[in-house]
Amino acid sequence: MKTSYGIILILLLSGMLFFSCKSDKPISPFGALPSEDQTKWQQLEYYMFIHFGPNTFTDVEWGDGKEDPKVFNPTGVDCRQWASTAKAAGMKGIIITAKHHDGFCLWPSKYSTHTVRESPWKDGKGDILKELSDACREYDLKFGVYLSPWDQNHPAYGTPEYNQVFANTLDEVLSGYGEVFEQWFDGANGEGHSGKKQTYDWNLFHETVYRNQPHAIIFSDVGPGCRWMGNERGIAGETNWSTINIDGFEPGRNAPPSEILNSGEQGGKAWVPAETDVSIRPGWFYSPSTDDKVKTVDELMDIYYTSVGRNSNLLLNVPPDRRGRIHPADSIRLMEFRTAREEAFRKDLTVSAKAKSSETRNGQQYKTSNVLDNDYNTYWASGDDKTAPALEITFEKVTTFNRLLLQEYIPLGQRVYSFSVKYWDDAKSDWSLLSDATTIGYKRILRFPAITSNKIKIEFNALACVAISTIGVYKAQEQLSAPTVERDKSGMVTIKCKSPDPAIYYTTDGKEPAISSDKYEKPFPLAQGGVVKAIALVEDGSRKSETVTVNYDIAPAKWTIVSPGTNGAENSIDSNSRTSAKIGQNEALVVDLGESIALKGFSYTPAANVQAANVSRYDLYVSMDGKAWEKVKNNAIFSNIKNNPVVQNVLFDKVINGRYLKFYPVELTNKSEAYVIAELGIITR
Numbered sequence: 290m291k292t293s294y295g296i297i298l299i300l301l302l303s304g305m306l307f308f309s310c311k312s313d314k315p316i317s318p319f320g321a322l323p324s325e326d327q328t329k330w331q332q333l334e335y336y337m338f339i340h341f342g343p344n345t346f347t348d349v350e351w352g353d354g355k356e357d358p359k360v361f362n363p364t365g366v367d368c369r370q371w372a373s374t375a376k377a378a379g380m381k382g383i384i385i386t387a388k389h390h391d392g393f394c395l396w397p398s399k400y401s402t403h404t405v406r407e408s409p410w411k412d413g414k415g416d417i418l419k420e421l422s423d424a425c426r427e428y429d430l431k432f433g434v435y436l437s438p439w440d441q442n443h444p445a446y447g448t449p450e451y452n453q454v455f456a457n458t459l460d461e462v463l464s465g466y467g468e469v470f471e472q473w474f475d476g477a478n479g480e481g482h483s484g485k486k487q488t489y490d491w492n493l494f495h496e497t498v499y500r501n502q503p504h505a506i507i508f509s510d511v512g513p514g515c516r517w518m519g520n521e522r523g524i525a526g527e528t529n530w531s532t533i534n535i536d537g538f539e540p541g542r543n544a545p546p547s548e549i550l551n552s553g554e555q556g557g558k559a560w561v562p563a564e565t566d567v568s569i570r571p572g573w574f575y576s577p578s579t580d581d582k583v584k585t586v587d588e589l590m591d592i593y594y595t596s597v598g599r600n601s602n603l604l605l606n607v608p609p610d611r612r613g614r615i616h617p618a619d620s621i622r623l624m625e626f627r628t629a630r631e632e633a634f635r636k637d638l639t640v641s642a643k644a645k646s647s648e649t650r651n652g653q654q655y656k657t658s659n660v661l662d663n664d665y666n667t668y669w670a671s672g673d674d675k676t677a678p679a680l681e682i683t684f685e686k687v688t689t690f691n692r693l694l695l696q697e698y699i700p701l702g703q704r705v706y707s708f709s710v711k712y713w714d715d716a717k718s719d720w721s722l723l724s725d726a727t728t729i730g731y732k733r734i735l736r737f738p739a740i741t742s743n744k745i746k747i748e749f750n751a752l753a754c755v756a757i758s759t760i761g762v763y764k765a766q767e768q769l770s771a772p773t774v775e776r777d778k779s780g781m782v783t784i785k786c787k788s789p790d791p792a793i794y795y796t797t798d799g800k801e802p803a804i805s806s807d808k809y810e811k812p813f814p815l816a817q818g819g820v821v822k823a824i825a826l827v828e829d830g831s832r833k834s835e836t837v838t839v840n841y842d843i844a845p846a847k848w849t850i851v852s853p854g855t856n857g858a859e860n861s862i863d864s865n866s867r868t869s870a871k872i873g874q875n876e877a878l879v880v881d882l883g884e885s886i887a888l889k890g891f892s893y894t895p896a897a898n899v900q901a902a903n904v905s906r907y908d909l910y911v912s913m914d915g916k917a918w919e920k921v922k923n924n925a926i927f928s929n930i931k932n933n934p935v936v937q938n939v940l941f942d943k944v945i946n947g948r949y950l951k952f953y954p955v956e957l958t959n960k961s962e963a964y965v966i967a968e969l970g971i972i973t974r
Contacts, residue, residue: 352391354441366613382431392442447481476541532557600730780816847883902961
């Protein structure tokens with residue numbers, strides 16, 4: 290009996306030991322999940338967009354398909370230069386506009402007569418797609434293509450037959466140039482030659498993509514691989530779910546609202562992560578007039594934090610110039626941008642830190658220290674019923690930091706809907722709140738003023754048990770901000786800098802500013818226009834900002850509103866783009882310039898908001914006396930202004946003398962009883 294009892298006791302103790310060491314059951318995936326291809330795509334993070342075609346040579350954003358293919362004649366196309374630049378910039382791939390809305394094909398398509406074959410470039414024997422796909426393979430970059438379904442040149446557009454034509458075009462590209470990592474679509478849809486709009490067969494288009502490129506990620510407003518995030522300014526939502534409901538929607542006019550695209554939807558049935566597309570210049574295609582308007586490092590870093598740092602991939606457009614090469618201004622800025630990123634995240638301050646959590650799932654594979662091992666495929670997890678755990682990181686010594694990076698292990702789904710970050714405050718002997726935030730997803734980066742402490746605590750709130758892959762803490766050097774230059778209605782120029790106490794130097798003669806230039810002390814007059822270049826410098830010369838260049842025409846000091854009498858209409862000529870006028874949709878804006886002026890063109894500044902009712906089509910009139918009007922622009926279009934509401938500069942066919950301008954809206958970007966205009970300007974220089 291004693292022997293039997295002893296054996297039973299040993300077996301019971303052994304069983305208890307076995308069960309106490311046994312891991313919790315494996316984590317169940319939660320909600321919609323990424324495919325393996327989507328996970329790999331998200332890990333690319335940053336790649337190049339290339340807009341190149343006839344628009345490069347015509348100074349328009351959207352060609353109309355009527356341009357002579359002979360305008361496409363770059364003098365020195367070098368796709369290896371594009372690829373080497375992208376590689377040196379830290380990008381992982383290139384997506385090119387193989388066919389834009391004008392229908393011009395950058396390869397000799399047998400389904401079009403509007404291609405490089407009909408251009409003088411390489412005597413019609415060139416193929417941009419072949420040269421670029423070869424260059425991408427040489428530089429170990431992913432290759433992607435953008436083919437617009439809108440085709441303003443093809444005679445079949447607007448007929449049922451066109452869908453098969455477009456599918457054939459897709460088939461031609463996707464079968465002829467090797468692996469394609471992303472197929473980029475938009476929903477642009479205009480009238481065809483018959484005056485009818487095309488009804489796109491998206492099922493046919495998607496089937497064609499997947500038949501040729503089964504691993505390709507399809508981009509559009511609703512994916513299905515990845516989605517547009519609702520604007521072209523580089524700003525994903527502070528809340529950004531990779532899940533969204535796409536049933537009943539399609540690209541273009543029938544897409545979900547931009548605010549939904551920007552933030553995704555908690556509990557969405559489809560995994561369609563965000564991609565942030567933005568251009569390094571004001572427009573998408575190259576224009577010589579924007580050589581001095583390349584985004585600053587400050588602006589690019591802001592975009593990085595609001596795209597990659599908000600659970601989105603960054604697709605940065607860098608348009609080749611008329612030679613067919615990336616302009617030096619762009620390439621230099623790309624290298625400066627890479628340096629700024631690398632310096633910001635060079636040293637992870639958690640290298641010698643210790644992590645502990647309030648709740649950890651049983652099993653070594655889920656241990657808390659996994660968040661500090663710099664391996665995305667390991668993660669800390671809480672138990673199934675523990676959806677509000679806390680994680681504490683203690684540094685080896687008191688540390689100063691201003692960046693926090695977090696990653697969820699997304700193959701198991703996106704789980705965290707909010708979190709708080711606290712730091713240990715020695716002065717209070719207690720925790721102090723540093724930041725509150727919402728979603729994490731693949732990657733979230735928080736910026737905040739520098740804090741000095743020996744430990745932080747992160748408190749999570751999740752829809753299911755957490756699965757946190759990575760946490761990093763960094764001390765980024767704050768950039769010396771570039772100055773901002775503004776001019777008021779009277780023509781007085783003010784220059785400011787958001788960095789504390791820098792010295793600002795400027796020029797008005799076109800020369801580059803330096804410490805030997807005029808130092809900015811107070812506003813100065815520039816009523817007749819000119820070029821202002823400004824730079825911020827630390828007095829010891831150790832740091833300087835990029836140069837900012839602003840071109841001004843005649844200030845509206847003498848201008849008055851003739852009509853409408855709407856209160857606030859004067860905001861359209863106050864030289865302040867942050868204010869705007871709302872004018873009835875059937876009312877013209879009439880401005881008295883105060884004197885006769887030789888006009889080369891005009892400018893329209895829309896409200897910088899994709900939800901605003903900006904003007905997309907318009908008529909423009911000029912008059913000497915405000916009675917007899919000459920119609921200068923008839924049913925003209927501001928290309929892409931709905932998605933990219935930036936200043937529109939329009940040149941006339943000839944110089945016109947006039948004292949009065951009449952601007953009449955024909956079509957708005959959004960339905961409204963009133964249109965918005967931030968500024969109306971003139972071009973005389």
